[in-house]
Amino acid sequence: MHSVVHNKKRSSLFKLLLIVCIILLLTWSLRLNLANTDETYSLELIKHSFWDVIQLDALDVHPPLYYLVLKLLFKVTFISHCSPFIQIVAGRLFSVGCFFLTILILNSLISSLLNRHTSPFVLVLTLLMPSVLWYSTNIRMYALAALFISCELFFIYQFETIGNYSFIICATIFAGAAAWTHYFAAVSAGLLFMVFWFYALFHSHCFKKVWAYTIAGIGLIVLFIPWLTIAYSQLKSVHGNYWIKNSLYDYIGTFYYVHLADVVGLHVFSILAVLFLIVLAFVLTRGIKLLNNSAFNLYFMAISGTMLGTIGLGFLISILMRPIFVPRYVYPIFFPFICFSVPLITLYFQQQPKFNGKVLIALAALGVLTNTVKGVHGLKEDITAVRTVNIDKSFKATVKCNRDTDAQTLFLAYCLPKHRITTTQYKIRTRTVQSEKLFDETFPNVVTHK
Structure with missing residues (x-):
């Protein structure tokens, strides 16, 4: 009887935790402030026609698919005619929708590999993991790219299980979509095919699958050919002093929380990030041994290897060619890795709910609380921003921006498209986008004075 009551309490606590996570996600997605200059850039870019979006994006360092999809969404729902703040909410909710769709796809795959039904709500716990809460609500291409990579992985599983070639065709199409969404998503998509190519060659000894993955890899390249010359010119144009050149602290941040360094400082942040990685690696290693499921372990290792390969290639290109790699x-591929980690972490907690489990929970909670506090602070900034915009609308033509950051200047320009926004921060032109020409086209109402 006592055991039944205890299990009911644990179940209730678990459900409460899931509800809190969902509320956190939706609250985060509905924040109004545009502290991130990249988000402002996304919203400004899609104000142009579809063809102009492609032409302007050719001056940047990203493929255009995300912007085209977001513009199409805004156009068919008439959101493009709404206020800037409604557009912000809509842009973030699109990423949230991609997040939940990715959860459903990965949950279906994980359930098949484990041979048991698992609730998709379990994977909502990924919100407690590093930076997921941020990138799953950002008005950028990362949530959509994660969706495409997860779809590729799902159809690879279908092909491996059933053997129907239509599945490898679907996997190739989604890999191509990932490539058109982000260059490093293209790297991850290609590495996934490569991992299963090696597995088919050395483990299953199925040469039909070897040829299938070979053709899939070639197909991925063919799908990307229309943008290939532009991609080359984009990567070649990245110069050494561009903002994209990051420090080691920033790379460690790939595996930890977006805002924690702002609160505790870079050195403490790095120590906590490394500690988190050590504990996570230990828990996952133990979880793999406890699970003892060769099928699940294969896909977990394939995802892990793809993620490490993407990071390694990013470092290599940045060192040998151009500084083009940043953690985000x-x-x-990091999000599927986190989702596949959840069953292993859960199993470890069930078998050995002691020191290491508590440390992992504490480190995860620290990041979530930090992001939440920053989000609450952002809501305060929202109120200030709305008041500022309402006040600045009283000006007839020109608004002088006395704010401190590039993000705030561009946010004001975004909210007041019919006003000229003047600033003395001339370097904003090269700090925020790849070229001055792109800045002038994307933010035509911002006037910079030296």
């Missing part, structure tokens, strides 16, 4: 570029 790993997110499209």
